[in-house]
Amino acid sequence: MTARHPATATWTFPPEREAVPDRLNLKELAARPDRFEHHLIVVAKLGCAQLEVATASEPLYFAHVNISDEYAVALPTGDPLLDAFPMRTFVADAKTGADVGRYNHRAGDVVLHPLGFAHWPGKLRPPYTGLDIPPGMRRCGVSLVYCASVPTRSTAEVLPLPPGRKPDDVKPYVTPPPALSLATLSGPPGVIARVGNTQLELVERPAQIAPPRGGWVVVVSGTGPHAAFDLIRIAPGTSLDGAGIERALVLSGNAGPEAIPPSWSALPTAPFAVFEEGSRGALPVIVGGHRKKLEPGARPHSSLRIEERSATIVAVTLEDVTAEVPRYWLARMLFRIALHDLRLNYVETYEGVFVDDSGTDVEIGIRTGDRRVSLSIPRADALGVIERLYRAVAPADYRERLV
Incomplete structure (x- = not known):
């Protein structure tokens, strides 16, 4: 039986399956007992872009100014209580720390953290008191992040607010507003995010997935051989049969996918003792x-x-x-x-x-x-x-x- 962190006990996981060299389930990786919370683990690279996975049971500890636009999505875990938990991310002026906007979001929302600004998911108010979680009750969420690995100019597009969302789910505080954009994994198919010369496209029931230079696929929902949040590498010149894929994210661009990173087999270790x-x-x-x-x-x-x-x-x-x-x-x-x-x-x-x-x-x-x-x-x-x-x-x- 696969060993998993106790804080992921309420998640749903794929059934036991035959291992496939170019496939990794992201929830299985995030549930490994030796992972650290709020550790951005690189799971895929393509051109200037990379996909990262992080897990957490408490708010982020700091505001972060990244080197590129960054998109983050809290992945549904299969725990109804956890997946319904409301989230709030603040966007701030990087020089003054003053908030310039915020998102109200939830599992399945893809939110843009714009280049040149600080973002802080779950920022607390004074006296900055965290959650008091009784022993054995801790539960973790898991997020997928799409960003660049080198300084990269912004190519972000602001998308229309998805149908059914409240106008203040994306709320700028200043004029002119920062680039704030929210999409959903349940929304209409199409390109929902861009970083440099790469793009993240949401596809629905594809016959096949065949980016010209290859790419990476994150299955959002599927049946048969596919499970939610399988990550699959598509080598240049090859394709993935879409049978069983209901929805997926496809990362592609002006370069092919890099080799499978070391994190698939072993997580990065801490540089010193905890x-x-x-x-x-x-x-x-x-x-x-x-x-x-x-x-x-x-x-x-x-x-x-x-x-x-x-x-x-x-x-x-x-x-x-x-x-x-x-x-x-x-x-x-x-x-x-x-x-x-x-x-x-x-x-x-x-x-x-x-x-x-x-x-x-x-x-x-x-x-x-x-x-x-x-x-x-x-x-x-x-x-x-x-x-x-x-x-x-x-x-x-x-x-x-x-x-």
């Missing part, structure tokens, strides 16, 4: 580095200081700016930065504490309004600094692996 399996750090913690931008008369060297305010809050100070930050969410963010190999571009947790890995060095700092103060850490040293902060700020009862 908190509960390693030694605890101590507060206060001080990190030295270089000022990223110098004002007249400013010193080129500075330091970041983190000290305890309470069992749940730390004070993060850099220059004349102090932010009081929930320890739990800060630790969660720091581990994800490491887990993604310092390639998240820009992430920012509550009260403005951020990490920017878009440059040669890695910046750690605080944003307050449109002002950013930061420390520049050589990339070779950054992972060690992230681990040191993670072990120091995590609260006493912290666990990385949630059950």
